[in-house]
Structures are given as structure tokens and as C-alpha cells.
Amino acid sequence: MGWVALAYGVIWLGLAAYGLRLAAATRRLEREVERLAERLPEEEKAGEPGATAAPRPPRRGG
Amino acid sequence: MAGGRRASRAAEAAPAWRALPWLEAAAALAVPVALYLGLVWAPPERVMGDVQRIMYFHVAAAMTAYLAFGLVAVASAIYLLRGRADWNRAAGAAGEVGVLFTTLTLLSGSIWARSAWNVWWLWQDARLTTTLLMWFLYAGYLLLRGAAAESGGQAGRLAALYGLLSVAILPVVHFSVVWWYSNHPQVITPRGIQMAPQMALALLAATVALLLVGAVLFLERLRLEGLRERVAELEARAERA
Numbered sequence: 573m574g575w576v577a578l579a580y581g582v583i584w585l586g587l588a589a590y591g592l593r594l595a596a597a598t599r600r601l602e603r604e605v606e607r608l609a610e611r612l613p614e615e616e617k618a619g620e621p622g623a624t625a626a627p628r629p630p631r632r633g634g
Numbered sequence: 635m636a637g638g639r640r641a642s643r644a645a646e647a648a649p650a651w652r653a654l655p656w657l658e659a660a661a662a663l664a665v666p667v668a669l670y671l672g673l674v675w676a677p678p679e680r681v682m683g684d685v686q687r688i689m690y691f692h693v694a695a696a697m698t699a700y701l702a703f704g705l706v707a708v709a710s711a712i713y714l715l716r717g718r719a720d721w722n723r724a725a726g727a728a729g730e731v732g733v734l735f736t737t738l739t740l741l742s743g744s745i746w747a748r749s750a751w752n753v754w755w756l757w758q759d760a761r762l763t764t765t766l767l768m769w770f771l772y773a774g775y776l777l778l779r780g781a782a783a784e785s786g787g788q789a790g791r792l793a794a795l796y797g798l799l800s801v802a803i804l805p806v807v808h809f810s811v812v813w814w815y816s817n818h819p820q821v822i823t824p825r826g827i828q829m830a831p832q833m834a835l836a837l838l839a840a841t842v843a844l845l846l847v848g849a850v851l852f853l854e855r856l857r858l859e860g861l862r863e864r865v866a867e868l869e870a871r872a873e874r875a
Contacts, residue, residue: 575749576673579688579742583695586738587847594854601861608868 654853661846668694668836668843676836685749690833690840692742693821695735696765697841698848700804702732703772705852707801710794722790723863725797726779727855729772731848736769751817760814764807771800 672690679686709725712718743762748754756762775797782789811818821827827834 573684575685575745576687579745580669580673580691582741582745583691583738586734586741587851590734591851591854594851594858598854598858598861601858601865604865605861605868608865608872611872612868 651853651857654850657846657850657853661843661850664839664843664846668839671836671839676832677830679833682750685746686833688742688746688749689819689821690836691844692739692746693837694840694844695742696739698844699732699735699739699768700808701845702728702735702848702852703768703801703804706732706772706775706797710797713794714791714798719863722794723856723859725794726776727852727859729775729779729797730855731852733769733772733776734851735844735848736765736772740765740769756817758815759818760810760816761807761818764803764810768803768807771803775800 668690672687676687676690678684705728706725709721709728713721713725740762743765744754747756747762775793778793778796779790782793810816811820821829821837827837829837
């Protein structure tokens, strides 16, 4: 059973290592997207996917 | 913060991502079932004994790799015809998942060979050598894609053409045991699956489990690529602003 345990260990550790690497890279990039989106000026943010047009404040003294 | 969440929500509303939680749940269910069937329920093989249990996930990993490389060819062909970047991303994600599963196939096969043949590797065996050739071919594809991403333009199309043409190795690997000398056991032949019904069911369960795991990894890898492009786009917009 030792060879079987070694083979199964290699397969599942390999898959787990790749999955964890993907998850870590995804979390890092999601944080990066949030950080960059925060830095965008308001009018750029309004153009973001899924954003609704923000109501403009009424002009004074028109 | 809100902009990032909005972007993330918009990306996750795309149809491909709706299947992801279902695929993850199906994989979480299929993997323990397949492990139980392969390690406990299926009987040991008469000659090799328990070592034969390596075969269930070894063959399943090879089939997942074949499918991933088939997907590289299809996505590359669509990208070359229509020029849509999302198909190019899909080809890259499938290529990486395919190389991962080929690596696992080679390693598990080598461990089986050590226990069954008393050697880690047999260069004269056509199945082993062509599978290694396939690994190098697609590792080269990933390197070419990396270089193409840096230079851009026509190099991306060249990488896609390489990905499309590389699919020719799949029938060579599969039929190598028929065409050339090979000690490799032939499980799936034109006459069907050559094993006891219980073993065939364990193999089927392992194949379904690894295909589901492969599909989850492929979609996660695709999402990562989408996020990378989103970061590049936001950086460009922040510089312009």
C-alpha cells in the first residue's frame, strides 16, 4: 500500500498546491482591483461595470 | 472599495461563473466517493495486488489532460477566427490545467512503474515517451504565451496557432501503444474497458471526480486571468486620470 499512498499523495498534494496558489493569487488581485478602483476619480467610478449613474447635485445660481 | 466590489460582482454575473459553485459542490461530493471506490470498494488486482489502485486516478488524470488540451485547440481556433481575447484566455487557462494533469499523470505512472516494473522510467516505452513529449510541447506553449503577452500583437496569434497545431500529439500519445513498442497496460481498447465491472466503476468515478476538479481549476484560472486584465486596465485609467 506504500506505493499507492505515495501516488495518491503526489496527485492530491499537487492539485491542492495548485488550487491554493490560484486562490492566493486571486485574493491578491481582488485586493489590487479594489485598491485601484478606490483611487479612480468619482466620474471614472461612475463608468465602472455595474455602476448606476449618480445623481448630479443641482447647480446653484443657474 | 465599492468600485472594486461592483467590478467583481459584474464579472461574477457572467454565465460561466454561475456554474462554478455547482461544479465545486459536485467535485467536493465526487472526490471522496471516488477515493472510497478506488481505495476500499474495488477488489485488488490478481497479479499486481493493491498497486493497481494507482491506475484509477492515473488514467483519470490523463483523460482530464487530453480534454484540457482539446479545449486549448478549440479555444485557439475560435480566437484565430474571431479574434476575441476571452477565447485566448480560455486557451491559456486550459493549457495550464492540462500541463498540471499531465505532470500528475507522469508522476503517478512513474510510481506505478517502480512498483510493477522495478524501474521509474522506460525510455523505450512509446506511451511514456510520447506523454513526456506532450508535456514538453504544452509547457512550451505556456512559455510562448508568456513571451507573447509581453510582446503583444502578432505573437499572440502565433501562440494560438501553436496551441491549435499541438493537438496533433493527442492521437499519437493515445495510439502509441498500438503503433510502437510499449509495456504500458491497455485499459481502454476498441473492445471496451479491459477490467472487472467493479474496477471499471471505480475508474469511472475517478474520471468524473478529476474532470470536475479540472473544470473548477480551469474556471478559477480563467477568473485570475480576467482579474489580471482588470488590474492592467484600472492602472491605465488611474494614470490617465
